[in-house]
Amino acid sequence: MYKTLVGALILCLGSLGTAAANELESDVGRVTYFKDVVPILQEHCQACHRPNGANLGGMVAPMSFTTYEETRPWARAIARKTAAKEMPPWHASPEQHGEFANERTMTEDEIAVFAKWAQTGVAKGNAADAPEPTMWSTGEGWTIGDPDLIIQMPERHFVDDDVEDEYKYFSHQLTEEQLPEDRWLKAVEFRSGSSVVHHIILDPLGGIAPGSDALVYPEGMGRKLRKGAKLTWQMHYHKEPGSGTGVWDQSSVAVKFYPKDVEVEHPVIGSYLGHLAFRIPAGDPNYSVQVDHTFKSPAKIVAFSPHMHLRGKSAKYEVTYPDGRREVLLEVPKYDFNWQTTYWYDDVKFMPKGSKLTFTSTWDNSEDNPYNPDPTVDVTYGEPTTDEMSFGFMDYIAADDSDA
Ligand code: HEC
Incomplete structure (x- = not known):
């Protein structure tokens, strides 16, 4: 099979002029910036990594990936960050969570393209192979477009x-x-x-x-x-x-x-599962509190947004349905204080009347937590980032049983 393919390729190249053949040959099976890398950058990176990119509450990507010249010096860092799944930033557990509309993840094939590009000499390739550049909204960096x-x-x-x-x-x-x-x-x-x-x-x-x-x-x-x-x-x-x-x-x-x-049609109701009376022992690497909420009438959840401070370690929203069935709705196994994401459901999540939602937040108050400002003190609720919070924010809309 392999031989036949190679044979066909040689035959095919043989019928072209040598210059064209060389060019073609050089790009066959090779990862190039224009052909392979640009489409992935457009889809997964440029929303933030571009001039005037998304300003997510002060988190602005420090470099732009819109040209070969800008991107090339970062090829190794890109390969590393994407392999480690640190970029694009997305902290929900892939196994446990539902389908969220604003999910930022890549396929293994896409990740492999970055790795191969970095390993094989960051080829530029042919500009004609690249897709049209993405037109970002002109609203001076407003991601919502021109505001009213x-x-x-x-x-x-x-x-x-x-x-x-x-x-x-x-x-x-x-x-x-x-x-x-x-x-x-x-x-x-x-x-x-x-x-x-x-x-x-x-x-x-x-x-x-x-x-x-x-x-x-x-x-x-x-x-x-x-x-x-x-x-x-x-x-x-x-x-x-x-x-x-x-x-x-x-x-x-x-x-x-x-x-x-x-x-x-559907006014959105903002609410939260909050815990105010906790005390995280000094040095404790894994301290959790839970708070729950039972829906007294049917509802549809639109979005979740867990919030802790510097000692935040993980967060979880879990539901126990009236028939006793349990489901993890969102799990953030490596909570990162720098990325406070709101997880928007692709399709709203129906909660029958009597569903009990439980929010668990877990902190690392040990010296192994690099963000911990002081592992020697017990920590309680407070507004400064050096104190802690435990809020499971959620947005929902009213529903009725026919929505099930
Ligand atoms: C939602 C916005 C956003 C998206 C999408 C995003 N980034 Fe980032 N990126 C950032 C921000 C902000 C930083 C700087 C803070 C940090 O490192 O967390 C960063 C940092 C980086 C760094 C680290 C630079 C360093 O100093 O080591 C690399 C590499 C990177 N991004 C690559 C990518 C790639 C590749 C993609 C797409 C596959 C991507 N990013 C998607 C916002 C984003």
Whole structure:
């Protein structure tokens, strides 16, 4: 079989001119940038790795992979990071979780292309083999496209030199000019105004923490933004203190609405499973707490978003159905504080009345956790990243039994 193939190939090459044959020969079976690498970069990497790439709550990819010249120096790092499944960033367990719409994973074949490209001399190949370049939205890096409304924090704020963690609240009311009537929200995207923004919660619009995507409601779902609404920005700034480290911040949020004539059928309800009364023993490498919630009426889960701080180790959402059946809905075995992902269901997840949802968060308060600021202290609930949190956020919509 192999011989026949080779024979056919030689025959075929023999009938071409030598120059063309050389070129063809050189690319046969060889991984090249234009032919093999570009399509994968477009699909899995460039959303972040491009000029003006996605700003996920302050997590901005440090380099761009849109040309051969930009990508080549990173070939080995790319092979390493993708083989280790550290890039693209996605922390849910592949075995245990459901199908999420914003999943960022690659096939083994795709990963192998990067490995082979790096090992075989990072060939450039022929530009004509590359697919059309991806046209990214022009909205100056807004991943939601051109916003209908951009709202800024009502004033600039200076985060002083000696600040390590600072919590600031700013309130203001939407003006008539900003929002003349109630509108259904379709998408919300935050933009931090400086590199020291750790997270933003903007009541009632939502929030971001490092690594979180823009919020885009699935078709037919949304939340209402009322005219004249009072907005409260809860800003958390975090940096290394020191002379000259102070910076100004004025963060902003961009919003897209449903068209005016669209009545959104499924208002989204935001909720959480939260634990406030825990004490993580000093040095404990594996300390867990659980909290549960029983649905008193049927619901459909839209999204999950687990939240802990620097000692966070893993997180799990599990359901026990009324008939006793159990199912792990989301498992994040290696929780990474830098990537606070909201896991959006591809298809909403139906919870019959009486389903019990359990959220488990596990911390590593030992010295083996490289992010642990102090393994010698017991840790309790608190806002600074050096204290801890245990929140299993979720978004859901009302359902009825016919939805089962
Ligand atoms: C959701 C946004 C996002 C996507 C998608 C993404 N990256 Fe990244 N990447 C980042 C950010 C942010 C960093 C820097 C922080 C970090 O290392 O976690 C990074 C860092 C890296 C690094 C490490 C550079 C170093 O300093 O060692 C490599 C290599 C890399 N990415 C390759 C890729 C490849 C290849 C893909 C696609 C297969 C990809 N990334 C997809 C956001 C992304």
